[in-house]
Amino acid sequence: MAAGSEQWYSDDIAEVVVSAEQIKEKTAELAKQVAADYADRGEVLLVGVLKGAVMFMADFARALEHPVELEFMAVSSYGARATSSGVVRIMKDLDRDITGKHVIVVEDIVDSGLTLSWLLKYLTSRGPASLEVVALLRKPDAVKVDVPVKYIGFDIPNEFVVGYGLDYAERYRELPYVGLLRPEVYAR
Numbered sequence: 001m002a003a004g005s006e007q008w009y010s011d012d013i014a015e016v017v018v019s020a021e022q023i024k025e026k027t028a029e030l031a032k033q034v035a036a037d038y039a040d041r042g043e044v045l046l047v048g049v050l051k052g053a054v055m056f057m058a059d060f061a062r063a064l065e066h067p068v069e070l071e072f073m074a075v076s077s078y079g080a081r082a083t084s085s086g087v088v089r090i091m092k093d094l095d096r097d098i099t100g101k102h103v104i105v106v107e108d109i110v111d112s113g114l115t116l117s118w119l120l121k122y123l124t125s126r127g128p129a130s131l132e133v134v135a136l137l138r139k140p141d142a143v144k145v146d147v148p149v150k151y152i153g154f155d156i157p158n159e160f161v162v163g164y165g166l167d168y169a170e171r172y173r174e175l176p177y178v179g180l181l182r183p184e185v186y187a188r
Protein backbone atom coordinates (compact mmCIF):
# COMPACT_ATOMS: atom_id res chain seq x y z
CA MET A 1 0.00 0.00 0.00
CA ALA A 2 1.31 3.43 -0.91
CA ALA A 3 1.97 5.99 1.79
CA GLY A 4 -0.37 8.96 2.26
CA SER A 5 -3.84 9.30 3.69
CA GLU A 6 -5.54 9.11 0.28
CA GLN A 7 -4.38 5.49 0.11
CA TRP A 8 -5.49 4.72 3.64
CA TYR A 9 -6.98 1.22 3.37
CA SER A 10 -8.51 2.22 0.05
CA ASP A 11 -7.24 -1.00 -1.51
CA ASP A 12 -9.25 -3.01 1.03
CA ILE A 13 -12.57 -1.17 0.86
CA ALA A 14 -14.95 -2.10 -1.96
CA GLU A 15 -17.63 0.46 -1.23
CA VAL A 16 -18.55 3.16 1.27
CA VAL A 17 -21.91 2.28 2.84
CA VAL A 18 -22.25 5.28 5.14
CA SER A 19 -19.93 8.24 4.65
CA ALA A 20 -18.27 10.27 7.41
CA GLU A 21 -20.48 13.21 6.46
CA GLN A 22 -23.65 11.10 6.70
CA ILE A 23 -22.56 9.79 10.11
CA LYS A 24 -21.94 13.31 11.33
CA GLU A 25 -25.33 14.59 10.15
CA LYS A 26 -27.23 11.58 11.51
CA THR A 27 -25.44 11.74 14.85
CA ALA A 28 -26.43 15.39 15.24
CA GLU A 29 -30.02 14.51 14.30
CA LEU A 30 -30.22 11.63 16.80
CA ALA A 31 -28.60 13.76 19.49
CA LYS A 32 -31.12 16.52 18.97
CA GLN A 33 -33.99 14.06 19.25
CA VAL A 34 -32.60 12.45 22.41
CA ALA A 35 -31.80 15.80 24.03
CA ALA A 36 -35.39 16.92 23.43
CA ASP A 37 -36.84 13.66 24.78
CA TYR A 38 -34.67 13.82 27.92
CA ALA A 39 -34.86 17.59 28.46
CA ASP A 40 -36.74 17.24 31.76
CA ARG A 41 -34.99 14.10 33.01
CA GLY A 42 -31.65 15.41 34.24
CA GLU A 43 -28.47 13.43 33.86
CA VAL A 44 -28.41 10.49 31.46
CA LEU A 45 -26.14 7.47 31.74
CA LEU A 46 -24.78 6.32 28.41
CA VAL A 47 -23.71 2.68 28.33
CA GLY A 48 -21.42 1.98 25.40
CA VAL A 49 -20.80 -1.55 24.22
CA LEU A 50 -17.09 -2.16 23.66
CA LYS A 51 -15.30 -2.02 21.41
CA GLY A 52 -17.47 -1.27 18.39
CA ALA A 53 -19.49 1.57 19.90
CA VAL A 54 -16.48 3.64 20.99
CA MET A 55 -16.44 6.03 18.02
CA PHE A 56 -20.20 6.53 17.97
CA MET A 57 -20.30 6.92 21.76
CA ALA A 58 -17.64 9.66 21.66
CA ASP A 59 -19.34 11.59 18.85
CA PHE A 60 -22.87 11.06 20.14
CA ALA A 61 -21.98 12.21 23.68
CA ARG A 62 -20.40 15.40 22.33
CA ALA A 63 -23.31 16.13 20.00
CA LEU A 64 -25.91 15.62 22.73
CA GLU A 65 -25.65 18.93 24.59
CA HIS A 66 -27.19 17.26 27.63
CA PRO A 67 -25.34 16.18 30.80
CA VAL A 68 -24.23 12.54 30.62
CA GLU A 69 -22.17 10.01 32.47
CA LEU A 70 -20.27 7.44 30.43
CA GLU A 71 -20.11 3.75 31.21
CA PHE A 72 -18.84 0.85 29.15
CA MET A 73 -19.59 -2.84 29.02
CA ALA A 74 -17.88 -5.55 27.04
CA VAL A 75 -19.79 -8.65 26.08
CA SER A 76 -19.01 -11.62 23.91
CA SER A 77 -21.65 -13.78 22.39
CA TYR A 78 -20.81 -17.31 21.59
CA GLY A 79 -22.77 -19.22 19.03
CA ALA A 80 -25.29 -16.41 18.96
CA ARG A 81 -26.20 -17.29 15.44
CA ALA A 82 -26.58 -20.99 16.12
CA THR A 83 -28.73 -20.64 19.22
CA SER A 84 -32.00 -18.91 19.79
CA SER A 85 -31.13 -18.11 23.38
CA GLY A 86 -28.33 -15.70 22.44
CA VAL A 87 -25.90 -16.78 25.16
CA VAL A 88 -23.80 -13.79 26.13
CA ARG A 89 -20.81 -13.58 28.43
CA ILE A 90 -19.90 -10.38 30.25
CA MET A 91 -16.22 -9.57 29.70
CA LYS A 92 -16.46 -6.20 31.43
CA ASP A 93 -19.37 -5.27 33.64
CA LEU A 94 -20.64 -1.80 34.61
CA ASP A 95 -18.40 -0.08 37.15
CA ARG A 96 -21.35 1.26 39.09
CA ASP A 97 -24.93 0.99 40.13
CA ILE A 98 -27.50 2.11 37.54
CA THR A 99 -30.52 1.90 39.84
CA GLY A 100 -32.82 4.87 39.31
CA LYS A 101 -30.76 6.23 36.42
CA HIS A 102 -31.94 7.15 32.94
CA VAL A 103 -29.90 4.72 30.88
CA ILE A 104 -29.32 4.78 27.13
CA VAL A 105 -27.40 1.89 25.57
CA VAL A 106 -25.17 3.08 22.74
CA GLU A 107 -24.62 0.41 20.10
CA ASP A 108 -22.67 0.37 16.87
CA ILE A 109 -24.84 -2.16 15.09
CA VAL A 110 -27.87 -4.33 15.68
CA ASP A 111 -27.64 -7.47 13.59
CA SER A 112 -29.65 -10.46 14.83
CA GLY A 113 -30.49 -8.42 17.92
CA LEU A 114 -29.62 -11.30 20.23
CA THR A 115 -26.79 -9.49 22.01
CA LEU A 116 -28.89 -6.41 22.58
CA SER A 117 -31.95 -8.34 23.66
CA TRP A 118 -29.85 -10.13 26.29
CA LEU A 119 -28.22 -6.88 27.37
CA LEU A 120 -31.56 -5.12 27.81
CA LYS A 121 -32.82 -7.92 30.06
CA TYR A 122 -29.63 -7.72 32.09
CA LEU A 123 -29.79 -3.93 32.46
CA THR A 124 -33.51 -4.02 33.28
CA SER A 125 -32.73 -6.35 36.18
CA ARG A 126 -30.50 -3.61 37.59
CA GLY A 127 -33.47 -1.28 38.06
CA PRO A 128 -32.86 1.79 35.89
CA ALA A 129 -35.46 4.60 35.93
CA SER A 130 -35.68 4.26 32.14
CA LEU A 131 -33.89 2.30 29.45
CA GLU A 132 -33.60 3.03 25.73
CA VAL A 133 -31.22 2.18 22.91
CA VAL A 134 -29.51 4.29 20.31
CA ALA A 135 -27.84 2.32 17.52
CA LEU A 136 -25.98 3.81 14.59
CA LEU A 137 -26.64 0.88 12.26
CA ARG A 138 -29.24 -1.83 11.91
CA LYS A 139 -29.35 -4.80 9.58
CA PRO A 140 -32.61 -6.29 8.30
CA ASP A 141 -31.89 -9.46 10.30
CA ALA A 142 -32.75 -7.48 13.43
CA VAL A 143 -36.44 -7.85 12.72
CA LYS A 144 -36.11 -11.54 13.61
CA VAL A 145 -35.71 -10.65 17.26
CA ASP A 146 -38.12 -8.09 18.58
CA VAL A 147 -35.76 -5.69 20.28
CA PRO A 148 -36.99 -2.18 21.01
CA VAL A 149 -34.48 0.25 19.55
CA LYS A 150 -35.95 3.74 19.82
CA TYR A 151 -33.19 5.64 18.04
CA ILE A 152 -31.71 4.24 14.81
CA GLY A 153 -29.21 5.86 12.50
CA PHE A 154 -29.18 3.81 9.31
CA ASP A 155 -30.71 0.59 8.05
CA ILE A 156 -28.04 -1.10 5.98
CA PRO A 157 -27.93 -4.16 3.71
CA ASN A 158 -27.24 -7.56 5.24
CA GLU A 159 -23.51 -7.54 4.55
CA PHE A 160 -20.50 -7.47 6.82
CA VAL A 161 -19.29 -3.89 7.30
CA VAL A 162 -16.23 -2.32 8.89
CA GLY A 163 -15.14 1.13 10.02
CA TYR A 164 -16.24 3.73 12.55
CA GLY A 165 -15.63 1.26 15.38
CA LEU A 166 -16.45 -1.92 13.50
CA ASP A 167 -13.63 -4.33 12.83
CA TYR A 168 -12.53 -7.28 10.81
CA ALA A 169 -9.93 -9.15 12.90
CA GLU A 170 -9.48 -5.96 14.97
CA ARG A 171 -8.61 -3.85 11.92
CA TYR A 172 -10.42 -0.92 10.26
CA ARG A 173 -12.03 0.42 13.46
CA GLU A 174 -10.40 3.82 12.91
CA LEU A 175 -11.96 4.46 9.50
CA PRO A 176 -14.20 7.55 9.65
CA TYR A 177 -16.83 5.88 7.46
CA VAL A 178 -18.60 2.51 7.29
CA GLY A 179 -17.68 0.37 4.32
CA LEU A 180 -17.67 -3.03 2.68
CA LEU A 181 -14.45 -5.01 2.48
CA ARG A 182 -13.27 -6.47 -0.78
CA PRO A 183 -13.74 -10.26 -0.82
CA GLU A 184 -9.97 -10.72 -1.30
CA VAL A 185 -9.40 -9.35 2.21
CA TYR A 186 -11.19 -12.34 3.74
CA ALA A 187 -9.11 -14.73 1.68
CA ARG A 188 -5.80 -13.43 3.08
Ligand code: XMP
Binding pocket: 052, 077, 080, 108, 109, 110, 111, 112, 113, 114, 115, 116, 159, 160, 161, 162, 166, 167, 168
Ligand atom coordinates in the same frame (compact mmCIF):
# COMPACT_ATOMS: atom_id res chain seq x y z
P1 XMP B 1 -26.27 -9.40 17.11
O1 XMP B 1 -26.41 -10.40 15.99
O2 XMP B 1 -26.33 -10.06 18.46
O3 XMP B 1 -24.78 -8.90 16.91
O4 XMP B 1 -27.21 -8.25 16.96
C1 XMP B 1 -24.38 -7.65 17.25
C2 XMP B 1 -22.88 -7.60 17.26
O5 XMP B 1 -22.30 -8.35 16.19
C3 XMP B 1 -21.24 -7.66 15.60
N1 XMP B 1 -21.56 -7.37 14.20
C4 XMP B 1 -20.72 -6.84 13.30
N2 XMP B 1 -19.45 -6.43 13.43
N3 XMP B 1 -19.43 -5.81 11.14
C5 XMP B 1 -18.80 -5.91 12.34
O6 XMP B 1 -17.65 -5.52 12.44
C6 XMP B 1 -20.70 -6.20 10.94
O7 XMP B 1 -21.23 -6.09 9.83
C7 XMP B 1 -21.38 -6.74 12.09
N4 XMP B 1 -22.64 -7.24 12.27
C8 XMP B 1 -22.70 -7.61 13.58
C9 XMP B 1 -21.09 -6.38 16.41
O8 XMP B 1 -20.13 -6.59 17.41
C10 XMP B 1 -22.43 -6.18 17.06
O9 XMP B 1 -22.39 -5.49 18.27
Ligand code: MG
Binding pocket: 052, 166, 167
Ligand atom coordinates in the same frame (compact mmCIF):
# COMPACT_ATOMS: atom_id res chain seq x y z
MG1 MG C 1 -16.18 -7.33 16.09
